[in-house]
């Protein structure tokens with residue numbers, strides 16, 4: 001009677017799963033609970049990560065050995081005692097299987113890895129329709145007035161305002177995908193924000209940076225290339241703001257021309273920009289290329305080239321925020 005009982009018990013243990021084995025392989029405390037309900041093989045498949053696959057076989061083999069052993073009375077006791085001590089083996093857990101959930105969500109991991117993650121970025125698509133012909137001070141306290149809304153340049157098939165918006169919206173998508181907190185000064189052809197308004201918009205958000213998206217134009221159609229404008233210190237007293245804007249400008253133009261192959265026209269320090277002088281956060285203005293140059297204008301209509309333009313700006317921001 002006692003022998004039959006023992007046999008039954010061992011048979012159960014053998015066909016089920018050795019608890020200690022499972023706890024060892026899974027390396028997670030949760031695994032131990034699950035094992036008591038399910039056969040070993042199933043549990044493995046469900047909870048296993050790719051790396052665990054190679055470890056599966058030894059367990060199946062061990063099980064076979066146990067089953068064979070069941071028939072020998074002398075070893076039965078040993079088998080049982082071995083089974084009764086599972087907690088002792090638990091500390092052996094070394095496999096960091098606990099990390100599995102993170103691997104299952106690569107998108108989140110990628111976001112967290114980007115230096116723009118969590119950064120407040122204002123994207124200012126330059127220009128936009130507004131019938132207001134009024135003027136506003138070029139800087140706080142200044143008597144010099146400039147137009148609240150300027151029209152911008154023009155290409156063969158698109159206005160600067162249209163191109164700026166297309167790139168700005170694309171940029172918004174790419175930055176949000178990397179976890180940045182993006183705010184747009186406009187998302188339609190119309191705008192309500194004047195140049196001062198755009199600066200105040202970024203100030204009120206206490207943005208980490210404001211990136212103004214523009215394109216260039218000149219009477220001479222042979223001129224082409226990209227440049228970046230940064231604020232000077234004529235009106236801005238915050239030297240850190242000036243220095244950070246300059247640093248961002250240098251990085252972004254460098255990454256932009258690297259990505260697009262556009263001619264590098266460098267960094268230009270400007271004291272006459274209303275949008276800069278009212279800013280209390282780092283700010284840059286990218287001139288993506290010349291719409292008055294037929295070749296560059298045509299390139300900036302092309303979707304593949306636009307992707308490169310956006311890549312360059314994103315990369316520039318990533319490098320800027322990484323340091």
Ligand SMILES: [Zn+2]
Pocket residue numbers: 126127152153160214215
């Ligand atoms: Zn412009």
